[in-house]
Amino acid sequence: LLAVGLAYTSIVDQRLTQNALAALQADALVRSGVTAAVVLLDERGDADQPDTLRSSWARDIGAQPLGAGRVEVRIEDEARRLDVNATELRPAVARLLATAGVERHATAAEAPRLLLGVGELVPAVDSTGVARLRRQLTAAGEMRVNPNTASREVLAALLQDATVVDHLIAERAHAPVAIDGLPADVSRWLTARGQHYTVHVLATVGYVRRAVEATIWAPGGTAGEVVAWRPLIPDT
Numbered sequence: 001l002l003a004v005g006l007a008y009t010s011i012v013d014q015r016l017t018q019n020a021l022a023a024l025q026a027d028a029l030v031r032s033g034v035t036a037a038v039v040l041l042d043e044r045g046d047a048d049q050p051d052t053l054r055s056s057w058a059r060d061i062g063a064q065p066l067g068a069g070r071v072e073v074r075i076e077d078e079a080r081r082l083d084v085n086a087t088e089l090r091p092a093v094a095r096l097l098a099t100a101g102v103e104r105h106a107t108a109a110e111a112p113r114l115l116l117g118v119g120e121l122v123p124a125v126d127s128t129g130v131a132r133l134r135r136q137l138t139a140a141g142e143m144r145v146n147p148n149t150a151s152r153e154v155l156a157a158l159l160q161d162a163t164v165v166d167h168l169i170a171e172r173a174h175a176p177v178a179i180d181g182l183p184a185d186v187s188r189w190l191t192a193r194g195q196h197y198t199v200h201v202l203a204t205v206g207y208v209r210r211a212v213e214a215t216i217w218a219p220g221g222t223a224g225e226v227v228a229w230r231p232l233i234p235d236t
Contacts (some may be wrong), residue, residue, distance in 0.1 A: 022208040025068045029203035032066065033073045034214045034226060037199040040075070041218040049220075050176040050192035051077050052148040057197075069205030078215075079194025080149035081138035082157065088143070089158070089189075096136055096157035140198070140215060144191035147177045158189050195219040196227075202234060209234040 040057045052058070063072040082093050136154050145158055147168045155165045164186060171177050179190050199214045211232040218224035 018206070019208060022068070022205040023210075026203045026205040026208045026210040029066060029069055029071045029205065030201050030210045030212045033071045033201035033203065034199055034212065034216075034229075037073055037075050037197075037201075037214075038216055038218070038224040038226065041197060041216060041224045044218075044220065050148055051079065051146055051194065052172065052176050058149070063202070063204070069203060071204075072200075072202045074200040076198050076200075077146060077149050077194045078138045078140035078196040078198060079142045079144065079146035079191055080151065080154065081136055081140075081142070082145065082154055083138050083140065083142045085139055085141065086143045089145075092158045092189075093137065095160070096153065097133075099153065099157065100133065100136075102133065138196075140196035142191075142194050142196060144194075145189060146192065146194055147179070147190050148172045148192065159186060161186075193220060197224075 037057070044055070044057065057075045058077075060074055063070045082089050082096060084090075084093055136151060145154060147155060150158075152165060152169060155168060156162065159165055168177055176192065177190075179187050179192055182190070195217060197216045197218055199216055201212050201214070203210045211234040213230045213232055214226050215228035216224050217227045
């Protein structure tokens with residue numbers, strides 16, 4: 001019994017040590033993934049280069065082997081979304097929520113303070129609904145929307161003209177939208193490049209997985225900076 005107990009304890013200790021090492025390696029891979037995203041955004045050059053779905057930073061290359069495991073990095077510009085804290089965009093936010101069948105929380109929506117996220121804007125929505133809305137809304141601090149990366153739903157809520165939206169989506173399929181060539185009542189809402197980017201990183205080492213969502217401030221012409229870091233449960 002003593003021999004069996006010692007053998008079992010030895011096996012457990014060995015597995016715990018392996019798992020602890022894998023956790024440290026996965027944490028390191030997550031940090032490396034965010035650092036790589038900062039470098040990739042810095043390599044875009046000056047702010048004259050528009051952000052599009054075909055930009056080098058926007059390409060999804062899937063999980064890549066790195067060190068002791070694999071890491072997957074995905075970058076999204078926050079200018080593709082409607083900012084819930086932008087006063088001028090509040091009517092568009094309300095229209096988007098109405099289209100999604102979500103009732104806006106009046107107290108949070110009209111309060112002068114900054115909202116920290118979509119869940120605070122519409123607290124009655126369940127986690128699935130919040131995840132869906134987070135693809136369309138942001139609290140990062142973007143005052144304009146990028147027509148080259150925004151979804152049809154966001155553009156429709158913003159511009160309220162299906163013909164214009166169809167034109168923008170058709171144009172960006174071939175080349176970046178020329179905002180300067182659009183009517184003033186349309187171009188005033190748009191930007192070719194935002195300042196904030198969300199980086200999703202998933203690292204896997206053996207059976208250990210780590211996930212993080214980081215916000216990077218990278219306005220162009222300035223070194224990118226991580227301004228928010230949110231550990232996630234993998235696959236959420």
